[in-house]
Amino acid sequence: MVSTISTDRTKPAILSGLRDIPIATEGCPRRTRTQIDLILLALEALNLKGSEDILALSKQLELQGIIKNRVVLWQLRSTNPWRRFSQRRPLTQAEAKALVTIACQLARRWTVPIRQLLQEYDKLQQAQAPIDKSPHLSYYLERFRKHFRSRMNPSRSGVIAYKADEKLNELGMKLLAQLLFCTGTSGAQRLWVSLFDGEV
Amino acid sequence: MVTRRKYSLPNCTLILEGLSEAGATRENPSVLSVLVNAECHLQGYPQPLGGGRDFLESLVRVTSRYAQEILSGVRVPPSEDSPPEIVRLAPLDNHLHRLTALTDPDGASLGGTPRHLDLTSVQLFDLVEAIDQFLEDSCALPDWSLELQPISRKEANTGQPLVQRAAPALLGVSSLAAAALVLSFLPVPKEIRRPEEPVPQSSNSEVLEGSQANAGTGEPPTPPTPAEPAATPSPVASPSEDEDKKSDEKPASTDDLPKTLDTAEEITDPTKLNTLQQFLRQQIIAKSDAKITPESDLVYRVNVGQDGSVLGYKPENQAAKDYSGDTPLTGLRYVPTEGGTATAESYGDFRVVFKPNGQPEISPWKGYSGKPSPAPEITDDAELGRLAAKTREQIYEKWTIEPIFENPLEFRVGVTEDGTIVEYSPINQPAYDYEGETPLAELRQYQESFVEKDGEIQQKPLAQFKVVFTPRGIVEISPVRGW
Incomplete structure (x- = not known):
């Protein structure tokens, strides 16, 4: 358990830019948990070795006190109630901050492809052309749909809404635009605070 | 400078x-x-x-x-x-x-x-x-x-109609009762009567048949009958709370109190309740392939999370206990894979009655505290025109059998903005009699009428059409509200 680890390791300096949000519930609200997992899922769809990168960054950013290994990473992400093997444990704010920090670092690393994909999408929208006109976009969305379907529980009502390919594509594009906003100077703070919109 | x-x-x-x-x-x-x-x-x-x-x-x-x-x-x-x-x-x-x-x-x-x-x-x-x-x-x-x-x-x-919340003290009582309810599949002492309901009973507790809540009809409420064993807060809740602390080690089959339910908020907003009620109804109907034919009413109390998942249910009469496990509710209860019970930030409390005729009746346990807003409707003419065409096209595509009826069949059909038929009901007698001759049942996709937004179930706006199947094989479509 995280609580048994010394406080220094659970409060790495890199997380100090993200302030604690006063919320009534123990652990992060449901939308927060879902959104963090989906953001990471979109990053994985962008990059073939996404989950390796997450672990490598965790080490690099000295967040190992929180994300020790692959199993812990999986457990944290599976606090997303949409997951097939959704975990009942709460997601603490420190854990959520660690995931947000990693996600934003990864997003920044992938700024160029994120911008390119979004620009291609805008062009297709203006020309009213279908997404499959862009091989890059199709590839990202195909991977996103595959990741989403293999990990989310199809009988959860939140997931049912994304049964159709188009709906999942829309979600994939929405997440891509959100990732762009994570790449900025204050991306991590912006993402972090947004996770609690409507929850405080 | x-x-x-x-x-x-x-x-x-x-x-x-x-x-x-x-x-x-x-x-x-x-x-x-x-x-x-x-x-x-x-x-x-x-x-x-x-x-x-x-x-x-x-x-x-x-x-x-x-x-x-x-x-x-x-x-x-x-x-x-x-x-x-x-x-x-x-x-x-x-x-x-x-x-x-x-x-x-x-x-x-x-x-x-x-x-x-x-x-x-x-x-x-x-x-x-x-x-x-x-x-x-x-x-x-x-x-x-x-x-x-x-x-x-x-x-x-602020964008939505304000939730008409009950007084905080009342919420305290009802959430405690609900907390007791979800865990208390334990036997309840028979002699304990349901405490006096502190809520002024709603005047329009309704049993849903159509898609619109017929609020304001002045029908008398249907309060739980006094003979029913009641979920009472104190004697049942306290031992169970202790159990909850150990719940992590228990197998999935036990019905624990979800940890957040004592902090979860009961939904009292009539519109939200109505949406959850319809969602629950559709889920039950969708699961009803194994038809149960009880000899008497089976009454259950069912808690549904804001996202529409069934968190827990409890039989409320002997017949319901006997049939427990055979109703569609069994398959609907959301059980997290690692065991324990699902949790939610807020929930609706419903009464579900399975009738001998097979039609489930669903109503909020405490009735409605006000009139739910009508379901959102698509009214734009251009949009209606587009959807009418799309609906007609779908129907023609599937309607391949020669009509055997002699009078036109009239239906009301609800269509989402992407053209999916999500509900329909016969308007005239021939439509009742020959419903099976139309492709409507095949085309209808119940689950498409809801969308989850921010973890809450919401109704999609619908275009309402009158669809007429003529004996000559023609389909006529017009908006219910007129062009």
């Missing part, structure tokens, strides 16, 4: 001009401390937006807030109390974002008439990033900083 700071991004350049006060910033005399003019150049728009401090403040505040809305998906309509903003941002249908710069309230114009700039996500991001770089820059207006706040629950709700 005049100072200039420039923040350049591929699609946006922000230029600040002002004065540096030598006294205040001796170490670094080039700090821009008094803003004279701000200019925002956006790619594709030759003329920049510009203005003084008020303009820049508005630009920073509005853009920052909008970026947050993109990240969270939680939109807050501008409040009526807040002063009008010089800059506005709003989403357009085609994935663009409209930046509008208005003349400011003092009458000083910002380049004349209001200007609209339609930005792509990448352009908008560059604007946000230019602002963030400026706010991080200690050499420009050092007293400005990025101030981010999560949108409060209250603000997030």
